[in-house]
Amino acid sequence: MYMLFYLTMKLLHGERPRWYAWCYLGGAVLCWAPALYFFMSGSTDWSTTPALSRHLNHECKVLEFYDSHDLWHLVSAAALYLSFGAMMTWDDGLSAVRRADIAVF
Incomplete structure (x- = not known):
């Protein structure tokens, strides 16, 4: 939610992130x-015991080794990396702007 707010405020104040x-x-x-x-x-259930939750495991989809829970771990890790990369580079265009001229929100 904060990322969305921050990007919206940057765009409203006329700041444009780099490509x-x-x-x-x-x-x-x-x-x-x-x-x-x-x-x-729904491949896991935290409200049950691990033995009962194991019955919810799905068939392995990728390389007959990774099920949907494993794929969630892999894809969400990439999504987090890219999200933090976006946040880290949003202000790169402000390096030539005086500190007093940067909008604070």
């Missing part, structure tokens, strides 16, 4: 969509 920040953000969105799908697939 590579948009690439990071686009990649993050493309990774978050399948990560949320795999998270919601």
Whole structure:
């Protein structure tokens, strides 16, 4: 939520992130969509015992080794990396702006 607020405020104040920040953000969105799908697939249940939760495991989909829970871990890790990369590069365009002229929100 904060990332969305911060990007919106930057755009409203006329600041434009660099092209590579948009690439990071686009990649993050493309990774978050399948990560949320795999998270919601219901392959685990934290309210039951591990033995009962094991019965919810899905068939292994990728290389006959990774199920949807494993894929969630892999794709969400990539999404987090790209999200933090976007946040880290959003302010690269402000290096030549005087500190007093940068909007604070």
